[in-house]
Amino acid sequence: MKTPKQTSAAVKSFDIKRLKALVYKETLQAWRDPSTLLIAFILPVVLLFLFAYAVSLDVQHVRMGVVVESPSAAAQDLAHAFAKTRFLDVQFAHDRRELADQLVTGALRGYVVIPQDFEQRLTLQGKEPLVQVITDGSFPNTANYVHSYSQGVLQVWSQAQGFDLPVPAVVLEPRYWFNPELESRRALIPGAIAIVMTIIGTMLTALVVAREWERGTMEAVMSTPASVAEILMGKLFPYFILGMLATLGAAALAVFVFDVPLRGSLGALLLLSAVFMVPALGQGLLISSLARNQFLAAQIALFTGFLPSFMLSGFLYEISAMPAPIRAITHVIPARYFVEALKTVFLAGDIWPVFLRNLVAMAGIGVLFFILAKKATKKNLQ
């Protein structure tokens, strides 16, 4: 009668040596798989590079047409002012019909029409609009740029011509803190680190643990003296380290290559990343024990982990502008808190009130995910 009690005691006890062996085994397994290294080290570099150069929200080389219908010297001069702008790639025409087709094909994003009676309009000193701007509204962002650039070019030009517009009564002087040059990459790259960590923490662990369930090796490992806690810690620990290494690498790239300042401390960055790994890993674990096969786990991780961290974390789109039900969903997305904290630690500095509220939220969600994962694992075993 003694033996079962002894074994159950042995099963429950927590053994550091056993844990070490498990961690070693999992580390080897992760390290030997080229796909792990692809996701942890190559993909982050590619992502950061793309966020710095491809997803820049600072639109440049916008292809624009200028239709000069008026033969006057002033009209020619204005047309040249457009051509000189470095944000626009300008193409000239004398007939607006020539350009309308190009708007449909996307060869142009918009065009300015300097009308026949441009000189006359000039003498009216602003009583009539001077030019007409047509944009390709199917790309709303670019359409806005075309509009505001044209307005800017016209304003600068008319001031240089001496057609001073009256002094406005109220003038706003904006000052953008933390990012005075408004380089979009400075706001995007810290957020991109959150995406990388979500991929490693949630996606990778969901797959790794789901594979064990799918192959049935999870039950095999569970029947060994190792406890569930040891097995799971052994599984998660290498990915925790991998995530932290990827963060460090990405932060180094951000600072030394992409010119993003790190105004906060490295310690704060590491603390934030370490705490973010808790909900990220917890979510991965939860997904794997619910799905128990890799295809399902991948799909669920994609749709509940990766895409929300992209779209609903405040990384690309402002959370405050979303409808109330979606704002409610964002509260359980750990990346939301991580993105805010990351932007602060990189661009603003160590502002502990911001960190604390985000740390608490991430840790809370993490604990919740782990409790749910534990329940799901138990159910799987019964």
Add this chain to the structure above:
Amino acid sequence: MINLIRLRAQFIKEVLSILRDPRSRMVVFVPPIMQLMIFAFAATMEVRNVNLAVYNQDTGRWSHEFLQQLDSAGFIHEVLPVHSQQELEELINHSRVIAAVNIPVDFSRQIHAGQSGQVQVLVDGRRSNAGQITMSYLSSIATQVGAQIRPEEDLPTPVLVRHWFNPNLIYRWYIVPGLTGILALFSALLITSLSIARERELGTFDQLLVSPTSTAEIIISKSLPALAIGTILGLFMAGAAVFFFGIPFTGSLALLLPSLMLFILSVVGIGLMVSAFSMTQQQAILGAFAIGVPSVLMSGFATPVESMPIFLQWLAQAIPLTHFLIIVEGSFLKAIPAREVLNHVWPLGLIALSTLSLAVFFVRGRLQ
């Protein structure tokens, strides 16, 4: 080499392997549609419900007027009055407000003197995009107040703007057709990249190889279910765009449907290539991911392709999504003509042809 009866049997087997399990049936169709619904509303380029701090040092009439306009502005959730510069800075630092307005002592006096009243606006650069949009909203409020102060100078803007295809620049009209392509891409990519890798991991691929079936048959039978699922998903989402989101569809379905199928086919080719390279399902999924994510970023969905560095512009031409986005956005909003569709269909065809034949090649290479 290709036997239709054999092909049919394999096709049925492939469809079953994806759709037999009720959970994976659900996971194939439900999440993409849910994502479409959520992201269509989440992705906006507007600013709403933001807080603003105001430090008003002026006691004159016009700052009062300006503040009243701010209070009634629809995009502001709350205006927080503060009484020192320090408090102002703290609210920004702690991300409590997106911007802080500082009205100096002589604001009204300057206006009475015929000068401009200067208002300093501190904007949180961490939210650089939303900050700029907030700034533009505030500017139009400033213009309104200015018009009240000097009604005689209320002039029209020197530029008359007209936005074609989407006159009110509704962001959803842009995002939903694009999401249709992106979500169909991820579904097709995941399904196909797993197809061969799963068999290999489970060991059934060897059985398939010793059967009389040919490599071309394997590739075709693995392509078709993903093609069907991707096309159905894409069509369903396009339908939702029209009937649920009320986005005008001005192009022709007869042009969009073959383009969609060709797009999915080229994605399937990429997925099968990944699958042929992968030894395990994990490698296949992660490989698909490492290709899918960058291709969305480079496709021109987030920023126009012409704004990217020239090297990335070339690379973008090899990405199926780049071409499909032009076709699908054009079909919805721009009544894109057949000639223009053709200009983007042939690159899709080329990509599909080369990726599918490479997939055959790699699978064959693995056999020896």
